[in-house]
Structure formats: structure tokens, C-alpha cells
Amino acid sequence: MTDTPARLLNLLSLLQTPREWPGSELATRLGVSPRTIRRDIERLRDLGYPVQATMGADGGYRLAAGAAMPPLVLDDEEAVAIAVGLRAGAGHAVEGIEEASVRALAKLEQVLPSRLRHRVGALQAATVPLVGGDGASVDPHTLTVMASAATGQERLRFAYRKGDGEETKRLVEPHRLVSTGRRWYLVAYDIDRDDWRTFRVDRVSEPFATGARFTPRELPAADAAEYLSRSMAGLQPTYRVVAAFEAPAEFVAARLPRWLGMPVATGDTSCRLDVTTADSLEWVAFRLALVDCEFAVHEPPALIEHLRELGARISRAAG
């Protein structure tokens, strides 16, 4: 409280409250004269924070939207809410911002007080994983540890469950996290195997940043996404799904995630969807049923079988 910088930070946090503060109240609250408050406001404006003032009787200051993000001052509950929200969305985030979302979560969790961390964990446990599917859900904690290690250029140690169920210990230099559809991959240089590898994040457990720094190697590809798609080509079983809907293409498109592709209109009130890269039939079945209109699945047989079972189960539930 003796410092000018501390006061400015306090001021910034007060101004982020969605209300107006008269200068006199700010002065008494921060323990300085109103004149100094006016100067502090000026300082904040010089720093680029657009402090808005309303003139006249019962005027006051508030922080408006500007050119750059000001440092967000959150109270405990807000921080927990953001952390829980981001973790809930970590598995199936909106496409295009998955990486940024994980980065933000890592940044927040790095400085999250431990008592709040417990609350986040408890609430996270209470949350319902929306996709039952094949159970390949990612642990937000794993994601954030990996993201931190990648940007911090620290070596990473973890246990990896291979496709055949065997557990192996890995020591890698993490390069980047890549999200495809709803699955996460880590592109990293495997120290022991002395080569680049990709790891499915849902098969990783007990990730641990060793603290040892490394200098980034050059990836043998234009970027991590390209390397991933090259290394996955022909490797994992993917399905091609073809379905027809009895509803306008816009109606269906609005109810499907983008990465499933866009439906093509086959008439005024019908359209067709062709998904080439589906990797979980349960998930696709679930999304199709959610569209809330008549539809028919033409391919693959496994999906048709799964839908038959689901429909039968629901019918049985109805007595």
C-alpha cells in the first residue's frame, strides 16, 4: 500500500467492477487525495487503458473496452468459474480456439491458489462428461501440464498406454499440442527412441515436467498439424459416414459441429451429410440424433447397428 504501482493495480481492479466510481470514493478507498486519483486515472490512460468518465453530478469513472486487453483482476469465485468452464470445454472446445483455450487454462492454473484448485477439482468431478462414447476423454490437467511444458521448453515425462494396452514410460521434448476434431495429440521428440513421435493425450497418464530445459529441434514438417496428419495417414481406423436428413441444410448445419463437415442440400427440405474422418461411431450417432429431425444412415453398417440398439433401448424405456 506504500507503493504507487500497487495503488494503480488496485485502481485497475476497482474499475473493472461493472459500476461507476466517483473520484472522491476512490480517493478515500485508496488513501490518497482526489488530486492523486485524477493523476492516476491519467496515468492509466497513458498506459492505454480507456478509462471512461461521465461528467456532471454523480459522474464517475469506469473501465471501457479499448485496443488491448487490460490485466484481468478476478476474485476467487470468478477464477474458479473460468477454470471449471475451460476444463469442461477442454475436451470438445469450439473449433479453431482449442489451443488458445488450453493455453489460457494453463496460464490460469499456474497461478491459481491451491485452496481454489481444490474447489475446481471438486466441481470438475461433479461435472458430467457429455460424450459417453469410447471413454477416450482427456484429462484437463494433462493438457495444461503438456501445454506449459511445450511453451516453456521443458522436458516431459509420462506414462503412455499403447494401442495394445501395454504401458510404457516416455521422456520427450514436447513440441506442440494439436487438436483434431475432439481428440488431442502431442507432437514431441522422444529422447529414448531418438525420433519424433505423436501421442494421443487420452492415453497419457501422470505427466510431469522435469524442469530440464531444452533447445527446440527442427520438426521434419512445415508445422505440427501437417506432421500429425502425415504420421496418422492410414494408421488409425476411420469411418466414412453417410446420412440423409429430412430438413433444410441450414437447419441441420446449425445443429452439427463444424468438423463433421457441411451438409449438402438435396432438395428444399432435405440434405445429405458425408463425413470422411469419423473416429468414434458412438459420438457420431449421438450427434445425429441430436439434430432433431427425421434422418437415415446409409453407411457404415456398424453405425446402423449401433443406432438400432440405441433406438430399441429408448423404445424399451418407454415401456
Added chain:
Amino acid sequence: MTDTPARLLNLLSLLQTPREWPGSELATRLGVSPRTIRRDIERLRDLGYPVQATMGADGGYRLAAGAAMPPLVLDDEEAVAIAVGLRAGAGHAVEGIEEASVRALAKLEQVLPSRLRHRVGALQAATVPLVGGDGASVDPHTLTVMASAATGQERLRFAYRKGDGEETKRLVEPHRLVSTGRRWYLVAYDIDRDDWRTFRVDRVSEPFATGARFTPRELPAADAAEYLSRSMAGLQPTYRVVAAFEAPAEFVAARLPRWLGMPVATGDTSCRLDVTTADSLEWVAFRLALVDCEFAVHEPPALIEHLRELGARISRAAG
């Protein structure tokens, strides 16, 4: 950039990066001597931010978790990611932190630069509303405007669609937002009608804070939640849902949201769920089907009918 406070904020933002910074690099980057950096670190520590230092060769500083949240310095993408994540979760947030979640969103959107606001809007449009249900989804923008007006004690103007479909104009003094299950309500004092009212947020459109301040009146109840439940008693149609599952109670509980209540075990591999306050049958049907085990619905008839249709539709889709 000439100021000490500005440098401290910059330093704080650098230290939030998940990596270690040697003092010398911080010095050159911020354009001051290493000694000043050491003093700045000390200042931050005095302010309560736990700057962790590792000694020895290639040591450095980083920001650790402490007692209080430091101001979060986000880049553009991270801010957008948080905003989108919170908006996506605004409708059906994790129980217990809905209000905090909306507060955080309001705080963020208040200072979000407009160019980022456009990106948030675009991504938000691309997001899929998870619950089709009765279409009573809330607009995150409406929520944040209302939350800001309530905590900022500003009068609020909006259009309200009553139960019979009629549009009315309202001018209110917002008191609090309350979330029950997946629905949002505003408890406010209606100026024109000169009495307290509750409004369903999903029926509100074009909310607008007038800027006129008011002094809070005393609510004729212990708190907003109590007032809401009193004013809703016997008013809105709620259903009682009874369902039986052929799976252990823990299995079912883990796949149901808390506000639906807890299933009661009726055997080792069976349990029973009794929901007294369901307000949307589509939503309940959807959640029950998601549990992924055999189940049967005993009540109400409307839900059974809905399930019958859903099951038939899925079966038809399977050809």
C-alpha cells in the same frame, strides 16, 4: 512505457508465461539494469505475488501459485477462448458457480476490445447449442448486460415476451440473477408496475442499461432465491419424473447432473430416480438416454410418449 508501474505490469505478464526468465533477459527486455529487476521482483513479492526463483546456473524467475489471484494478463486469443468458453457454458453451467461464471463473463466483456468481440460473436455462432429441448436457450449477451446492470445498480430496459406470446416493454431496477437448474431468472423491481417481479431470461430481448443509477430497495424476502421459489410456487408447470435404471446407483449418478437429484439404489445393479422439479421433458429424456444403460420411465405419460417417438425415429434412421 516510461513509467515504473507500466514496467511492473509488463513484468507480471512476462512471468505468467509458463517458462523461467533469467534476470538479465528481463533487464534487457524491459530496458533497465538487472539491479532494478531484482528490486521489481521484490516489489511484486511485497504485493503478495509469489515470484519463485531457482538458484544456481540457468536459474530464473517464474510466477507460482500464491494466496491471491494475480491480475491475469491475457493475449488476444486467450481472451477470446475464455469468452467463448464461458458463453458456451452460460446456459448450462456447472451447478453452484453459474452466477460467478456470468460475473466473470461480464467483467471480461466489459473490457474486451471490439475487434475481439467480433471474433467471439462469430465463434459463438459456430458453436452448437447442446440442448435442443424447447429452444429456451438464453443469450449470453442478455445475461452479461443484466449482471452488469444488477451489480452496477443501473436501471434496465428490455422487451419481455409473456407466456401468452405478448410483447411488453419493461423498465426495472435489477436486483439479482438467479439460476435454477438450467433456467435463468431475473429478480427485479418493475418501475411501471410498482412491484417486484421475476423474469425468465430466455424471454427477454434487447436488454439495455439506461445508465440511470438507483438505490437498492429492500427485497420482501430473505434473498433472491427464496423470493423466486416463492413467486414460482404453483405457477409454472413442473413434472415429476420417475425412472428406473438397470445399473448401480453410482454409475447412474456419475452420468446425471446433480440438480436432477440422486438415484436411490434398489439393488446391487439397479436404482431408481425421482425428479420432482423437471421443467422440460425433452431435456430430461435426453439426459436419461445419455446414461447408457437399460432404463424404464414410469412417469409422467408425456415423457413416455416423447421417448417412444425418439426411439422410433432413431430406429427408422437405422433403416
Added chain:
DNA sequence: CGATCTAGGACACGTCCTGGCCTATATGGG
């Protein structure tokens, strides 16, 4: 053992921060 980092005391110089006082200006209410 030496290199390299953090940690921090001492000192001197100059800057800038503060409070008090002034005026100008915008706004709303009696």
C-alpha cells in the same frame, strides 16, 4: 573450483510523486 545465477546492502543523484490550491467545464435538480 569456477562460472553463473539469485539476494541484497550502501550510496549518490535526479526524477517524479504528492498534496494543496487554482480555474474551466459539463450535468442534473430544485
Added chain:
DNA sequence: CCCATATAGGCCAGGACGTGTCCTAGATCG
């Protein structure tokens, strides 16, 4: 209309404090 109250900002005096340049001590790794 006029007055109260708010922001906005200039000017000035005095003193606090931030700065760079020394210095030494302690920790850690190769």
C-alpha cells in the same frame, strides 16, 4: 435559472523514492 457536484488539468513546493553503480554472500551445476 442557478447551484451543487462531478471531471479535467495547470502550477508550485517539498520530500520521498526509484535508479544505476558498486559491493559481498549464498546456491547450484558441470
